[in-house]
Amino acid sequence: xxxxxxxxxxxxxxxxxxxxxxxxxxxxxxxxxxxxxxxxxxxxxxxxxxxxxxxxxxxxxxxxxxxxxxxxxxxxxxxxxxxxxxxxxxxxxxxxxxxxxxxxxxxxxxxxxxxxxxxxxxxxxxxxxxxxxxxxxxxxxxxxxxxxxxxxxxxxxxxxxxxxxxxxxxxxxxxxxxxxxxxxxxxxxxxxxxxxxxxxxxxxxxxxxxxxxxxxxxxxxxxxxxxxxxxxxxxxxxxxxxxxxxxxxxxxxxxxxxxxxxxxxxxxxxxxxxxxxxxxxxxxxxxxxxxxxxxxxxxxxxxxxxxxxxxxxxxxxxxxxxxxxxxxxxxxxxxxxxxxx
Amino acid sequence: xxxxxxxxxxxxxxxxxxxxxxxxxxxxxxxxxxxxxxxxxxxxxxxxxxxxxxxxxxxxxxxxxxxxxxxxxxxxxxxxxxxxxxxxxxxxxxxxxxxxxxxxxxxxxxxxxxxxxxxxxxxxxxxxxxxxxxxxxxxxxxxxxxxxxxxxxxxxxxxxxxxxxxxxxxxxxxxxxxxxxxxxxxxxxxxxxxxxxxxxxxxxxxxxxxxxxxxxxxxxxxxxxxxxxxxxxxxxxxxxxxxxxxxxxxxxxxxxxxxxxxxxxxxxxxxxxxxxxxxxxxxxxxxxxxxxxxxxxxxxxxxxxxxxxxxxxxxxxxxxxxxxxxxxxxxxxxxxxxxxxxxxxxxxxxxxxxxxxxxxxxxxxxxxxxxxxxxxxxxxxxxxxxxxxxxxxxxxxxxxxxxxxxx
Numbered sequence: 001x002x003x004x005x006x007x008x009x010x011x012x013x014x015x016x017x018x019x020x021x022x023x024x025x026x027x028x029x030x031x032x033x034x035x036x037x038x039x040x041x042x043x044x045x046x047x048x049x050x051x052x053x054x055x056x057x058x059x060x061x062x063x064x065x066x067x068x069x070x071x072x073x074x075x076x077x078x079x080x081x082x083x084x085x086x087x088x089x090x091x092x093x094x095x096x097x098x099x100x101x102x103x104x105x106x107x108x109x110x111x112x113x114x115x116x117x118x119x120x121x122x123x124x125x126x127x128x129x130x131x132x133x134x135x136x137x138x139x140x141x142x143x144x145x146x147x148x149x150x151x152x153x154x155x156x157x158x159x160x161x162x163x164x165x166x167x168x169x170x171x172x173x174x175x176x177x178x179x180x181x182x183x184x185x186x187x188x189x190x191x192x193x194x195x196x197x198x199x200x201x202x203x204x205x206x207x208x209x210x211x212x213x214x215x216x217x218x219x220x221x222x223x224x225x226x227x228x229x230x231x232x233x234x235x236x237x238x239x240x241x242x243x244x245x246x247x248x249x250x251x252x253x254x255x256x257x258x259x260x261x262x263x264x265x266x267x268x269x270x271x272x273x274x275x276x277x278x279x280x281x282x283x284x285x286x287x288x289x290x291x292x293x294x295x296x297x298x299x300x301x302x303x304x305x306x307x308x309x310x311x312x313x314x315x316x317x318x319x320x321x322x323x324x325x326x327x328x329x330x331x332x333x334x335x336x337x338x339x340x341x
Numbered sequence: 342x343x344x345x346x347x348x349x350x351x352x353x354x355x356x357x358x359x360x361x362x363x364x365x366x367x368x369x370x371x372x373x374x375x376x377x378x379x380x381x382x383x384x385x386x387x388x389x390x391x392x393x394x395x396x397x398x399x400x401x402x403x404x405x406x407x408x409x410x411x412x413x414x415x416x417x418x419x420x421x422x423x424x425x426x427x428x429x430x431x432x433x434x435x436x437x438x439x440x441x442x443x444x445x446x447x448x449x450x451x452x453x454x455x456x457x458x459x460x461x462x463x464x465x466x467x468x469x470x471x472x473x474x475x476x477x478x479x480x481x482x483x484x485x486x487x488x489x490x491x492x493x494x495x496x497x498x499x500x501x502x503x504x505x506x507x508x509x510x511x512x513x514x515x516x517x518x519x520x521x522x523x524x525x526x527x528x529x530x531x532x533x534x535x536x537x538x539x540x541x542x543x544x545x546x547x548x549x550x551x552x553x554x555x556x557x558x559x560x561x562x563x564x565x566x567x568x569x570x571x572x573x574x575x576x577x578x579x580x581x582x583x584x585x586x587x588x589x590x591x592x593x594x595x596x597x598x599x600x601x602x603x604x605x606x607x608x609x610x611x612x613x614x615x616x617x618x619x620x621x622x623x624x625x626x627x628x629x630x631x632x633x634x635x636x637x638x639x640x641x642x643x644x645x646x647x648x649x650x651x652x653x654x655x656x657x658x659x660x661x662x663x664x665x666x667x668x669x670x671x672x673x674x675x676x677x678x679x680x681x682x683x684x685x686x687x688x689x690x691x692x693x694x695x696x697x698x699x700x701x702x703x704x705x706x707x708x709x710x711x712x713x714x715x716x717x718x719x720x721x722x723x724x725x726x727x728x729x730x731x732x733x734x735x736x737x738x739x740x741x742x743x744x745x746x747x748x
Contacts, residue, residue, distance in 0.1 A: 090503040090563065142739040153503055154680060154738055158731040161673040165727030168597050169720060175586060182582055182589060262571045269564060316582070322575030330551055330568040333561060 008278040009286050016293045023300040027065040066197045068189050068300045071253040074204045076295025077211045078249035079264025080288050084218040085242045086149045092265035093250040095156040099259035100163040101132025107170045111177040129251035137243050147239050184258045188316040189303050200252040207248030214241050218284040260318035266329050267295040273332050298325050423686040430698035437705045442474045480603040480667055481704045483611045487664035489700025490622050492675030493691035494657040497629050499559040505676035506661040509566025512670040513573035514544025520577050520592040524584040534666045541662035556647050598671030598723025600708050607667040614663045622656045626693045671723045674700050677730040684737040703730050
């Protein structure tokens, strides 16, 4: 490998990071209230300015941007990991039952325990996500051949549909639960305080560390179970590590911003196309970080657009990310001959 | 050995376990070999080849026999297990249908139901059975068959057990159209059936056109389908979030799939379509199995890849579109029924007829449960399909592995 080829993917990551930083700044600068850019910069760097503006910047826009970054990166990473573990291009981060578990827990907490605010049901949702993914993992392991990619995927689909059936049954018979559920389910970054980000950050950090640590092993896993095993990989261990990482990442993200798992399904494909574009194969040591940068880019961009197109109303990011990301994704898919996962 | 993707062939793990050469495995690609008929012609008059030997003690019993007839020159593969599974599923489906027709506010005995089905009995029972209950049951039956077969076609074509029609945008498109109709109040004259049909067909056309670039590949159809279904889902979410609470509830009620209040009006178009498409699906299923080996291999074996894929798509989309129009996107049936059938019959791909019957059984049983679980209210059938289908699929997944047949 020449020095040049080594540099190009690094350049790609640098470019995307620059885009991400620009989006962060935009996300802080734009909102329902229009604030001149110089005052935004002043407030950001702690120079004295209007009290109101400082308040808007630091307690609304910065937390919101931070949330978009954290949750987006978590969904991108877990999506790439999920597709690698199940070797299936249709796998999304919710496949382990994580988002269905969180939905179920939220609906249950509203319908049965009468909880009202997000701060109360966030831990409920996280517990639901954890329990669902543990269930999927254990069910997938039952039987003689242990955890195979197909079994993991099918067990996940079965548990997901079981939970979402019960969720819809509750929602259809309980109008209050329906009301809360449909706004959560549309996916939004708005109205979350800074402490929500701090609450999920440890989980996302732990999950990201675990995910990045198994990236080299995922490359041999892509060659098939037998080849990976004969290359010295301990399949059970990698899968366990991957499942824990996915649960932490997706659970944390979905609990707060709603089940916008689709972003985790699409972003790894975009990452794969980009990696191909710079002349590399689907190497997970590049795919995972790229997905972690691309996903927050998409999420923040959608959030920004949602804030400005219908001022002072907002359209949820979960909705716009699809309306913007969908056509973009299709265009990318059409551009080149794709390597299968 | 032909190339097979390891993640979509559930029997792969056991291959390594058995260490058997690829061409003698019980359910290997041998049956997809188009040269198989030629072998038969030179042999004896009627030759039922012996089922192959059990190897290693843990392998599932080989489930097919070859069937050869010298004159006229016909040969094929008999799968006693598959035939038995189909027969059992058909009987079970029929019994559940009768049971479903017999239960209700005015209970009718099973024998009276069967009499009424063939047209005898007292006029009151005849009226209740034929005009009130049978349309609902028949819609359930037909929709189940349509979803099951369509799921089998898509899963085989894309070589991916997750690639049910719900995954690649067709059902979502129908959902968006119907929810738009409900939220904007257009649905008055046309009804959800027409909206669902238009939505599904338009989405399918869009996916195919967008995936076309000097031909299509199964993989590109899947990816474009993901993108389209993503857009449709979020449009639906937007409409549901924007609509009033009453409209949101009506929309969700349709989106989970519903058999309430179905009449012969829904049965007739569905029947006409299925009379054409089901035989087409069965005729295509042989060609489809070479497609499953990959486009290049299939082309090498003489399958016209693009026409066959287009025909498969048209068939699968037609089934799912008319099914969704009649009953809404009943969740999980198109994904689970083929997998259930495949595991019951122990084949290496989802068998179409058995998938259709499994789908019908799941839908009818779910409808029966949905009507009787809480007395006084009729839950939408789509809520129960997940609750009923998921444990069956999980149980088969776990059990199939105990038998060593992979999963």
